[in-house]
Amino acid sequence: MGSPEFAVPALRALHAAGHAIAAVYCKPPRPAGRGQRETPCPVHRAALDLGLPVRTPARLRRDAAEHAGFAALDLDAAVVAAYGLILPAPMLEAPRRGCLNIHASLLPRWRGAAPIQAAILAGDAVSGITIMQMEEGLDTGPMLLRGEVPIGPRTTTPDLHDALAELGARLAPEALALNPPAVPQPEAGVTYAPKLTKADGRLDWRQDAAALDRRVRALNPWPGTFFETGGEAIRVLAAEPATGGGTPGTVLDSEATIACGRGALRLTRLQRPGRGPLPAADFLRGFPLPPGMALG
Incomplete structure (x- = not known):
């Protein structure tokens, strides 16, 4: 479950690891370019290249039919990376091992929508990926795996984005293979990265x-x-x-x-x-x- 380029390496890594991917969820195609043609998002295009079934619901929160369709997939787990839609409780609870989020920060620092930009803005020396067990709170779930990426004095958002996307692609299959114990996030050190305007x-x-x-x-x-x-x-x-x-x-x-x-x-x-x-x-x-x- 993902939409932008950030999620593509993880999708490809899960496919290469031999996981049976029941479906790929991403945001619906949107008008783009001079002709405003309906254009699928990067994850949608990657899924089609891999021959995987794609679902593009416009909403999830109060759509019982979507909840039932998701439950009918009979999943072991869902891997989520920058999907763009909030998963309601019935979907979070449907997979046997729950929904695992690839979050682009070292939680609990930089919960929220723009963790990559927030880390650079704040002058952080390090960022990373947290594989997190999702719950209804905003990036509050327990942690399964973490990995670090340094932020240098000239690091840009595209630099850090690409490094974190590749790290997420390594850690997501590892989390599924190892099934590590979930560790609650510490209460100290919580910061938020709000949506940018x-x-x-x-x-x-x-x-x-x-x-x-x-x-x-x-x-x-x-x-x-x-x-x-x-x-x-x-x-x-x-x-x-x-x-x-x-x-x-x-x-x-x-x-x-x-x-x-x-x-x-x-x-x-x-x-x-x-x-x-x-x-x-x-x-x-x-x-x-x-x-x-x-x-x-």
């Missing part, structure tokens, strides 16, 4: 350069980070801390170095609305940010 991407130059650097690395490609100038929202696709200082938001030099609350941030890849992304040097030839200019 576009507003989270606005760069506040009053913050430290290190915090803004983490925000750029954490929130690209979505929701993206940006600042406003000349009536346009300019996307910042990549940046790095730099030396310098001044009034926050002031352009310091001809290389798009911006003063922050502490230190400075050099913008290295930018994009105007409706245009393609460009290295900063190319961007500045068509859209100058002269020294002394104040950015919003």
